Amino acid sequence: MSHIAFCQIKYSSIGVAGINYAQLDPFAYTRRIINSGDLRYSWEVPRTGYPGRVNISSLTSVAETTLKPAFQHNADSLNKNDDTCQRQDDHRAVGPWDPKLSPASLRRGLKLMMTQRSLDERMEAMQRQGRLSFYVKSSGEEAVAIAQGMALEDRDILFPSYRQPGLQLVRGRSVVDMMCQYITNSRDNNKGRQIPGHYNWNEGNFVSVSSPVGTQFPQAVGCAMASASRGEDTVTATWIGDGATAEGDFHNAIVFAAAYRPPVILNVVNNQWAISTPQSFARGSATFAARGLGYDIPSLRVDGNDFPALFSVTAWAAERARRGGGPSLIEVFTYRAGPHSTSDDPSGYRPRDEAAHWPLGDPIERLKTHLIQRGEWSQSRHTQLQAQLKAEMSARYKEAESYGTLKDGPLAPKSTLFDDVYKALPPHLRKQRQAFGY
Amino acid sequence: MWQFSAKMSATSAASSAAPRVCRERFAPVTLRSPCGGGIRGGLWHSQSPEAYYTHTPGLKVVVPSTPRDAKGLLLTAIEDDDPVIFFEPKRLYNGPFAGDPKAPAQKWESHIKGQVDEAYFTIPLGLAETVKTGTEVTVLAYGTMVHVCDAAIKHSGIDAELIDLRSLLPLDLEAITRSVCKTGRCVVVHEATRTSGFGAELVAQIQEECFYSLEAPVLRVTGWDTPYPHALEWDYFVSQERVIEALRAVLNGL
Numbered sequence: 137m138s139h140i141a142f143c144q145i146k147y148s149s150i151g152v153a154g155i156n157y158a159q160l161d162p163f164a165y166t167r168r169i170i171n172s173g174d175l176r177y178s179w180e181v182p183r184t185g186y187p188g189r190v191n192i193s194s195l196t197s198v199a200e201t202t203l204k205p206a207f208q209h210n211a212d213s214l215n216k217n218d219d220t221c222q223r224q225d226d227h228r229a230v231g232p233w234d235p236k237l238s239p240a241s242l243r244r245g246l247k248l249m250m251t252q253r254s255l256d257e258r259m260e261a262m263q264r265q266g267r268l269s270f271y272v273k274s275s276g277e278e279a280v281a282i283a284q285g286m287a288l289e290d291r292d293i294l295f296p297s298y299r300q301p302g303l304q305l306v307r308g309r310s311v312v313d314m315m316c317q318y319i320t321n322s323r324d325n326n327k328g329r330q331i332p333g334h335y336n337w338n339e340g341n342f343v344s345v346s347s348p349v350g351t352q353f354p355q356a357v358g359c360a361m362a363s364a365s366r367g368e369d370t371v372t373a374t375w376i377g378d379g380a381t382a383e384g385d386f387h388n389a390i391v392f393a394a395a396y397r398p399p400v401i402l403n404v405v406n407n408q409w410a411i412s413t414p415q416s417f418a419r420g421s422a423t424f425a426a427r428g429l430g431y432d433i434p435s436l437r438v439d440g441n442d443f444p445a446l447f448s449v450t451a452w453a454a455e456r457a458r459r460g461g462g463p464s465l466i467e468v469f470t471y472r473a474g475p476h477s478t479s480d481d482p483s484g485y486r487p488r489d490e491a492a493h494w495p496l497g498d499p500i501e502r503l504k505t506h507l508i509q510r511g512e513w514s515q516s517r518h519t520q521l522q523a524q525l526k527a528e529m530s531a532r533y534k535e536a537e538s539y540g541t542l543k544d545g546p547l548a549p550k551s552t553l554f555d556d557v558y559k560a561l562p563p564h565l566r567k568q569r570q571a572f573g574y
Numbered sequence: 575m576w577q578f579s580a581k582m583s584a585t586s587a588a589s590s591a592a593p594r595v596c597r598e599r600f601a602p603v604t605l606r607s608p609c610g611g612g613i614r615g616g617l618w619h620s621q622s623p624e625a626y627y628t629h630t631p632g633l634k635v636v637v638p639s640t641p642r643d644a645k646g647l648l649l650t651a652i653e654d655d656d657p658v659i660f661f662e663p664k665r666l667y668n669g670p671f672a673g674d675p676k677a678p679a680q681k682w683e684s685h686i687k688g689q690v691d692e693a694y695f696t697i698p699l700g701l702a703e704t705v706k707t708g709t710e711v712t713v714l715a716y717g718t719m720v721h722v723c724d725a726a727i728k729h730s731g732i733d734a735e736l737i738d739l740r741s742l743l744p745l746d747l748e749a750i751t752r753s754v755c756k757t758g759r760c761v762v763v764h765e766a767t768r769t770s771g772f773g774a775e776l777v778a779q780i781q782e783e784c785f786y787s788l789e790a791p792v793l794r795v796t797g798w799d800t801p802y803p804h805a806l807e808w809d810y811f812v813s814q815e816r817v818i819e820a821l822r823a824v825l826n827g828l
Contacts (some may be wrong), residue, residue: 146757178724268615275817311606320805321805324805327804328804328806329616329617329801329803329804330616330617330806331615331616331617331618331619331804332616332802334618346618347616347618347619348618379770501580542805546806547805547806548806550806550809553798553800553803553806553809553810554798554800557799557800557801564769565798565799566801568768568798568799571808572798
């Protein structure tokens with residue numbers, strides 16, 4: 137009977153101009169990496185001229201000396217995509233997945249990605265100075281949160297992992313509030329209870345990050361089932377890492393998604409590394425998208441450093457879900473350019489310069505080049521914006537610390553320690569709070 | 575203890591396996607798990623969930639408080655024919671910790687049980703250790719709290735007897751009752767939350783075994799019944815002051 141309930145979802149037109157999604161067959165894209173045209177690379181023969189690119193075969197040979205198992209798998213999975221990878225050097229967006237976003241939207245996306253990077257740089261510096269206990273950067277993956285977030289409606293519900301804080305920037309959250317969560321000071325909306333980086337933002341429909349990896353996946357499917365049973369046209373989107381797909385939670389989620397067909401977008405962010413474990417360990421010999429197909433869920437792979445392509449597939453999945461078409465799985469193929477967190481040193485398990493050689497490049501550089509090619513951006517505007525963001529983050533951090541530091545406070549008032557465990561304070565907690573002195 | 579759901583399913587698999595096959599086959603598995611707070615780990619990395627496991631028939635639960643005990647107990651656990659949950663207090667990995675975050679960090683090198691013999695040795699499960707003998711009151715603790723209580727007793731000047739339980743299941747009830755019947759007073763200390771914590775089980779057994787020897791109600795000093803906080807960690811973590819307060823209360827009347 138659940139199927140009947142889900143069929144009642146109202147159609148809401150959010151179509152992206154210029155795309156006839158009905159003509160696109162997701163099954164055809166599972167093994168191929170979708171990109172928007174300007175950013176199509178040949179894995180085997182990148183030829184010349186594009187900064188920072190190397191031949192995948194040279195990447196493999198570099199890796200063979202140190203990290204043979206990981207990179208053999210990587211190269212193997214990439215070579216399967218030969219048929220789609222026709223490189224074009226003019227940086228134009230072409231092809232069926234070009235979302236035809238306006239220059240203003242693309243510039244907004246660029247600015248938000250640059251904001252995330254600038255925020256990360258400031259926060260990492262503060263962690264190095266001992267002002268934060270811990271930090272997680274989004275380096276190299278900024279497009280994931282920003283492009284996918286922009287392709288969703290504000291009412292859509294987000295169940296992110298710890299590497300999509302940028303979803304909050306898309307929805308206009310104050311950077312100071314985000315910093316205060318990290319410092320866990322008096323302005324932290326989590327009242328200092330969560331670990332730094334485990335953002336939670338009700339107004340933005342951004343559900344709290346949790347440390348156990350993968351738990352957000354079944355939660356998101358359940359949330360989408362609730363939306364559907366209430367007849368709402370809200371879509372739920374969730375993100376999981378490549379490593380966590382080897383958790384039971386991933387499969388619990390996906391089997392419910394396959395059975396009940398709720399309006400959910402299941403994103404597997406394949407950033408190549410589960411802390412120090414290469415993605416091939418969890419993936420086995422297929423793609424992560426193929427995991428979805430095994431459950432009869434339409435599944436795609438997308439170049440996660442290609443802003444327009446990422447926007448496009450997410451908009452496709454959202455529209456499909458809103459029409460009552462059910463779940464989709466998107467494998468977002470990207471690269472974690474920084475360490476897992478400030479507690480990690482990747483030089484112990486991968487070549488130091490690997491990030492610079494990632495064949496799909498840097499998402500910010502790529503969007504910048506695309507906009508410049510269209511005459512909608514320039515290097516001088518870019519440099520100016522970078523400087524402006526750097527100064528802004530510095531000022532915002534000072535403002536955030538005016539609400540307290542972890543070392544010297546003020547933190548959440550001690551009297552709040554017993555709040556929110558239950559909706560109303562029960563007698564046994566009242567007694568404990570009195571013993572605590574409040 | 576952040577992979578709680580995974581461990582719950584692993585342990586339910588382990589604990590149900592043995593009885594289901596009528597003990598024709600055993601599940602001689604040992605699951606090591608970090609536990610406890612004092613490391614700025616916030617609510618996901620600081621829990622003390624031992625009572626979930628003592629509440630599951632078929633499991634044994636061990637919590638060492640020193641490197642020497644950890645080795646001896648771990649070898650016994652691995653050799654044991656039953657499933658054993660082996661909790662390792664995170665705060666103790668690098669040294670003993672008496673509960674004061676501002677005090678200089680201690681190293682195991684200077685601790686009497688920080689030296690571990692490289693040769694094979696085992697410590698039986700279900701054998702508590704009397705860390706300090708005393709006559710006025712018995713203090714029951716395990717894991718990090720053994721060190722907090724030891725320091726608290728020293729600072730209080732009270733002649734307390736401190737017992738490190740080391741394993742919760744099997745429980746060394748004999749050592750507990752012998753001590754409590756001698757002192758007539760008892761304080762139970764654990765990091766875990768209070769309601770349905772392992773302290774409740776200890777208090778129940780003590781009143782069954784030692785009722786006519788008790789001079790005062792048995793008190794518990796525990797973590798509060800809230801999620802483990804990040805910012806207010808040191809308001810949550812059981813301090814020496816709270817232990818001393820409880821010792822004075824059982825001695826002087828409530």
